[in-house]
Amino acid sequence: MRRAALSAQNISSVRSLTSTEDVVALLKTTAPFQQASEDALRRIAALARRESYAPGDVLYRLGDAADDLYIMVSGRVDHALGTGSGARTLNQTMKPGDVFGWSALMKDQYRRLAQATCTERAELLRIDGHALVGLLEADPATGGAVLSRFSTLITQDFTLPEELVHVLSVAKRVEQVPLTRASMDDLVLLLKKTMPFQVVSDEMLRRVAKLSRRERYHPGEIIYRVGDQSDDIFIMVSGKVEHALGLGSGARTLNQTMNEGDVFGWAALLKDQPARLASTTCLEKAEVIRMAGNDLIRLFESDPATGDVVMSRFATMITRDFTLPEELAQVLKIPKRGEEAPPTGLGLTMYRMALWVKSPWPYLMVAGFGLFLAFWYLAVEVWQLPRFKEMPGITTVVKEWLNPDPTYGLSVYTSEYYQHIWVSVRRVAIAFLLATGLGVPLGLFLGWSRNFREYVFPVFETLRPIPILAWVPLAIIMFTGSETPVIYLTFLASFFATALNTMLGVESIDESYTRAAYCLGANKWQVFGHVIVPGAMPFIFTGLQISVGVAWFSLVAAEMVSGQYGLGYVINSSYMMVRYPTIVIGMVTLGAVGYTTSALVRIVGDYMMQWRVRELALGAR
Amino acid sequence: MASTFAVETRTRPPAAARGAIRIEDVVKIYDPDGAAVMAVDHCSLEIPAGEICMIVGPSGCGKTTLLNAIAGFHTITSGSIHLDGEMLCGPGKPKADPGADRIVVFQNGALFPWKTNLENVAFGPVVQGKMSKKEAHDKARAMMADAGLSGTEHNYPGEISSGVRRRVEIVRALMNDPSVLLFDEPYRALDSLTKSVMHEALLEIYYRNKVTIFFITHDLDEAIFLGHRIAVMTTRPCRPKKILEVDIPHPRDYSVLTSKRFRELMDETLGAVHEEAIKAFELGEKEG
Amino acid sequence: MSKGLQKVKGAVFGRGMLRAIVSIVVFLVLWELGSRSKQWVGFVMPWVGQVPAPTAVLAAWVELVGDAGYWQSWYMSFFRVLGGFLSAMAIGIPFGLAMAVSRNFKGVAFPVFEVLRPIPPLAWVPASIIFWPTQELSITFVTFLGAFYTVVINVLGGARSIDVRYYQAAQAMGASDWDIFRRIILPGTLPSIVVGAAVGMGITWEVVVAAEMISGGGSQSGGSGGGGLGFFIWNSYVGGSYEQIVVGMISIGIAGYICSEVLRKFGGIFTPWLRLR
Numbered sequence A: 001m002r003r004a005a006l007s008a009q010n011i012s013s014v015r016s017l018t019s020t021e022d023v024v025a026l027l028k029t030t031a032p033f034q035q036a037s038e039d040a041l042r043r044i045a046a047l048a049r050r051e052s053y054a055p056g057d058v059l060y061r062l063g064d065a066a067d068d069l070y071i072m073v074s075g076r077v078d079h080a081l082g083t084g085s086g087a088r089t090l091n092q093t094m095k096p097g098d099v100f101g102w103s104a105l106m107k108d109q110y111r112r113l114a115q116a117t118c119t120e121r122a123e124l125l126r127i128d129g130h131a132l133v134g135l136l137e138a139d140p141a142t143g144g145a146v147l148s149r150f151s152t153l154i155t156q157d158f159t160l161p162e163e164l165v166h167v168l169s170v171a172k173r174v175e176q177v178p179l180t181r182a183s184m185d186d187l188v189l190l191l192k193k194t195m196p197f198q199v200v201s202d203e204m205l206r207r208v209a210k211l212s213r214r215e216r217y218h219p220g221e222i223i224y225r226v227g228d229q230s231d232d233i234f235i236m237v238s239g240k241v242e243h244a245l246g247l248g249s250g251a252r253t254l255n256q257t258m259n260e261g262d263v264f265g266w267a268a269l270l271k272d273q274p275a276r277l278a279s280t281t282c283l284e285k286a287e288v289i290r291m292a293g294n295d296l297i298r299l300f301e302s303d304p305a306t307g308d309v310v311m312s313r314f315a316t317m318i319t320r321d322f323t324l325p326e327e328l329a330q331v332l333k334i335p336k337r338g339e340e341a342p343p344t345g346l347g348l349t350m351y352r353m354a355l356w357v358k359s360p361w362p363y364l365m366v367a368g369f370g371l372f373l374a375f376w377y378l379a380v381e382v383w384q385l386p387r388f389k390e391m392p393g394i395t396t397v398v399k400e401w402l403n404p405d406p407t408y409g410l411s412v413y414t415s416e417y418y419q420h421i422w423v424s425v426r427r428v429a430i431a432f433l434l435a436t437g438l439g440v441p442l443g444l445f446l447g448w449s450r451n452f453r454e455y456v457f458p459v460f461e462t463l464r465p466i467p468i469l470a471w472v473p474l475a476i477i478m479f480t481g482s483e484t485p486v487i488y489l490t491f492l493a494s495f496f497a498t499a500l501n502t503m504l505g506v507e508s509i510d511e512s513y514t515r516a517a518y519c520l521g522a523n524k525w526q527v528f529g530h531v532i533v534p535g536a537m538p539f540i541f542t543g544l545q546i547s548v549g550v551a552w553f554s555l556v557a558a559e560m561v562s563g564q565y566g567l568g569y570v571i572n573s574s575y576m577m578v579r580y581p582t583i584v585i586g587m588v589t590l591g592a593v594g595y596t597t598s599a600l601v602r603i604v605g606d607y608m609m610q611w612r613v614r615e616l617a618l619g620a621r
Numbered sequence B: 001m002a003s004t005f006a007v008e009t010r011t012r013p014p015a016a017a018r019g020a021i022r023i024e025d026v027v028k029i030y031d032p033d034g035a036a037v038m039a040v041d042h043c044s045l046e047i048p049a050g051e052i053c054m055i056v057g058p059s060g061c062g063k064t065t066l067l068n069a070i071a072g073f074h075t076i077t078s079g080s081i082h083l084d085g086e087m088l089c090g091p092g093k094p095k096a097d098p099g100a101d102r103i104v105v106f107q108n109g110a111l112f113p114w115k116t117n118l119e120n121v122a123f124g125p126v127v128q129g130k131m132s133k134k135e136a137h138d139k140a141r142a143m144m145a146d147a148g149l150s151g152t153e154h155n156y157p158g159e160i161s162s163g164v165r166r167r168v169e170i171v172r173a174l175m176n177d178p179s180v181l182l183f184d185e186p187y188r189a190l191d192s193l194t195k196s197v198m199h200e201a202l203l204e205i206y207y208r209n210k211v212t213i214f215f216i217t218h219d220l221d222e223a224i225f226l227g228h229r230i231a232v233m234t235t236r237p238c239r240p241k242k243i244l245e246v247d248i249p250h251p252r253d254y255s256v257l258t259s260k261r262f263r264e265l266m267d268e269t270l271g272a273v274h275e276e277a278i279k280a281f282e283l284g285e286k287e288g
Numbered sequence C: 001m002s003k004g005l006q007k008v009k010g011a012v013f014g015r016g017m018l019r020a021i022v023s024i025v026v027f028l029v030l031w032e033l034g035s036r037s038k039q040w041v042g043f044v045m046p047w048v049g050q051v052p053a054p055t056a057v058l059a060a061w062v063e064l065v066g067d068a069g070y071w072q073s074w075y076m077s078f079f080r081v082l083g084g085f086l087s088a089m090a091i092g093i094p095f096g097l098a099m100a101v102s103r104n105f106k107g108v109a110f111p112v113f114e115v116l117r118p119i120p121p122l123a124w125v126p127a128s129i130i131f132w133p134t135q136e137l138s139i140t141f142v143t144f145l146g147a148f149y150t151v152v153i154n155v156l157g158g159a160r161s162i163d164v165r166y167y168q169a170a171q172a173m174g175a176s177d178w179d180i181f182r183r184i185i186l187p188g189t190l191p192s193i194v195v196g197a198a199v200g201m202g203i204t205w206e207v208v209v210a211a212e213m214i215s216g217g218g219s220q221s222g223g224s225g226g227g228g229l230g231f232f233i234w235n236s237y238v239g240g241s242y243e244q245i246v247v248g249m250i251s252i253g254i255a256g257y258i259c260s261e262v263l264r265k266f267g268g269i270f271t272p273w274l275r276l277r
Helices: A002-011 A020-029 A038-047 A129-138 A140-156 A162-168 A181-193 A202-210 A293-301 A304-320 A345-358 A361-382 A394-401 A415-448 A450-463 A468-478 A483-508 A511-519 A524-562 A567-576 A580-608 A610-620 B002-011 B063-071 B117-127 B133-146 B162-174 B192-209 B220-226 B254-258 B260-283 C002-013 C015-035 C054-065 C068-101 C103-116 C121-131 C135-160 C164-172 C177-216 C228-239 C242-270
Strands: A049-053 A058-060 A068-081 A091-094 A114-128 A213-217 A222-224 A232-245 A255-258 A278-292 B021-030 B037-047 B052-056 B078-083 B086-089 B102-105 B180-184 B212-217 B229-233 B240-245
Touching: A020 A038, A020 A068, A038 A114, A038 A129, A049 A068, A068 A129, A114 A129, A129 A140, A129 A213, A181 A202, A181 A232, A202 A293, A213 A232, A232 A293, A278 A293, A293 A304, A345 A361, A361 A394, A361 C103, A394 A580, A415 A450, A415 A483, A415 A524, A415 A567, A415 A580, A450 A483, A450 C015, A468 A483, A468 A524, A468 C177, A468 C228, A468 C242, A483 A524, A511 A524, A511 B102, A524 A567, A524 A580, A524 B117, A524 C121, A524 C177, A567 A580, A567 C121, A580 A610, A580 C121, B021 B063, B037 B063, B037 B078, B037 B240, B052 B063, B052 B220, B063 B078, B063 B102, B063 B180, B063 B212, B102 B162, B117 B133, B117 B162, B133 B162, B162 B180, B162 B192, B192 B220, B212 B220, B220 B254, B220 B260, B229 B260, B240 B260, B254 B260, C015 C054, C054 C242, C068 C103, C068 C135, C068 C177, C068 C228, C068 C242, C121 C135, C121 C177, C135 C177, C164 C177, C177 C228, C177 C242, C228 C242
Parallel strands: B052 B212, B052 B229, B102 B180, B180 B212
Antiparallel strands: A049 A114, A058 A114, A068 A091, A068 A114, A213 A278, A222 A278, A232 A255, A232 A278, B021 B037, B021 B078, B078 B086, B229 B240
């Protein structure tokens, strides 16, 4: 419906039908409906909507969903069949009384075979193909005639090859058996006999029965084929149907005969299974009832408890009677009310938030912080316990921090505060990027090439036990200026963590992966790019997490000893100058900034390793 | 019965098919810390093109060493291995070059967890430069559909069940049109129900593709059900102890398992294997 | 016997060992050349040119071996590391176990813990000096903090990784809560405690050095040996004896390495069931 209807809505107003009589009169002039009874036409007319289109409007395009049938009231429409349709004449102009959009009535034809473009302001009647077929099926006498006239129309006027239209075989497609109240009771009885519905209450079964259509098939008719869209499920009323599972289904027994009470077409209820897994052919004149799988699922939403039972019985039936491997027989879940069926994005976050608020954790957390802060406040400012009273109190710290005119010169209102943060972040960023840029490749090669490792790793291991901070004086001697030594120290710590973890990451890769890659014809560098690098990724990111942590750790030390600016310097100089509240401001800021950077690394890691995120998500379930 | 016979003659591989393996007098001595360990001892085995040969033996007997030698993961100490008359490894060339004509399906599976199933299947032709990425993806999609794996293309291997993973791995191997598939106990970790499904799926693939299959296992049901012949190996050092022809006609399905002939073959194999298993147990070999 | 001997031979004269020796020798030679570049080439290599040469370092070291102050530094640093480390274990392990056992306690304590954790231990140095009455205690406290976070996180992680089936099995056999704690949670977390301790030990050395530099580096601790190895380095820097800086660095490296090895041995004794892995 979708594209054509949308474009039509832009310009045309759906007018109210002038009168049913007008429509009936118009229908009478069209080829397919000419000989239908007045009564039938009236019912068909009730389905029609009248729409108008402006020149240039595209009613539908090749490959759109084939939903509605169109009848021209006035104007002109260009009808261009696709070359794939096999028609002899591709382009035609539709004039009043002409009928097009008939692919909506074709069997196994869900897509448009042509494009219809309005060339002159046109008025059209649109009839939903599904509804029309439903009507025609209900009145087989008229229906057969109308549908066979459609076949003629398609072959003669639209020059489609006979064999294609024969395949459509619209006329003999269905023989619908009308459902009466009495037959409804029969249906409920029948459903009771089927394996999946055995345990369902009569009340519910009646509602299931209401979803059903009853059809007859003749011997040799194919109900559906492997790969067809799996929409409906079927229940045998009488007759025999051959059910042949495709080889790909993995079933042990492929062929089975369906008898009264058997259920097939269950692919409609399988998860991620849009196509039929089997072909079914009528062996003896058969009567079946069919219903849309989606309707059934929707119905059970009102009673998820029953729904779950029915679905699990379906699963059992599929594995036991149809011998499908369990892993393939994953039936759909009945969505529960109030529990958003798979929540995503914001919805998921909201849902988790709601769950969290309902749990005791947030309250315990508040209690924890409350205790901590209260102790701080009481011990320092109220009770003034020995030792504690020397410390800056919480109120002093907060007042200083939020003071536009801070006593000791540093608060959220002073630009120095941000400058210190900026300097520290900049140093960490430079050091971290350098360490990543050098450490990751080094680690990859250390892990990958045994020769390289045997020559280089011993030096690496000799230097590593020396605490980074023991390098401070040496760094000051080696590098000029005050900035380089600080960055060098910060870098060094990160570098060791990154390189080491990357190397461990490469070593953690199962040898099968590299062997498999060689087997599949990859050369050495391809193995490196396709196996070593992605395989080491989880460890690399663990290493980077550690790396950011130690970067801050050593940055603080370096800044305290030799910095001129930055948060570590703030803390140390505030101590020297007896600005105690500022020490705490520096510490807390440092914690917050440090946490943010490591969270950033984690987010980048998750983004780059979707495969791992998904794997872990499954493992956690 | 007559009709099965007709099918049988059709499924027997034509003599000219690729993938004949000749293992001649292969010896493999490991030298981990000075003390030589003989893993394979003067082993000779001939596998005709297009046959399924099952290698059965106790854990750690050296079967995998043999497979690694064919695949080109390890050197051999002496002897030679030929594929279709061409020497893979032998005098002057202790290690075969790994290549896409002999593809291994690994014990624990080796689908790259960081690539989607589709990317995994398309991997071979892409790295070999035989196809563009798009061509390879199209072919991979088609082959996966043939194997009933549609819908899993964009999943990562970590998201699908282990049975499906094995099937994807086999499709990945077949993408390269190999002459030999080397199976290293691929179904070891699967439960017996899934295993039975996998066996039939494998036979189906085999009937369609006709590759030589070198299949290591210590599951006798599996060996008799799948194989044209079974080589029972001695425990370390490894050498064929007994070679059995499985004269149950192909194509087979699960009804074979309950047939009389199957039981008889089982008895015959079991005797030979059990003896070796006891020897291996007494040697205290660890799994591997 | 002969097999064992061969193994030893293989380890000593194996390719890996040989290459390790080659690589370290090459490294030392390059270093020597770099530092002496001024004398030999007449051009000061950037960076390395400022670093004292290995031979000079060795000479300085030989001199120091007889110096009591140097060994006093070792002793001081060891003492502080041990103090900080042991208190971190003594407080961290029960704290971590308490969080592992009681969900409510974890709910209260863990968020506060997580908020304090990102603050680097060294940022606590000034606050610690203000709070604790003696210099010694404040250094020990900062050292304690360094190891504390790691130990707690490892205990928690270890407790979480215990297989549920162990609990079920124990309950099925009628174990009390105390039994479960003693026989399952405690041994189950031991391996992670050992790992946490090893990592914590590394951090402790890092922190001790820095804390000594920052606090002792000022003035108070009298004598050349009163401040520990970190102070030794700082003092050498201030005094301009650059060779001693490198001696100090290497000494700390060795000290840290010894501690980790000892810890690993201890860990092995406590977790005998992991020995065969």
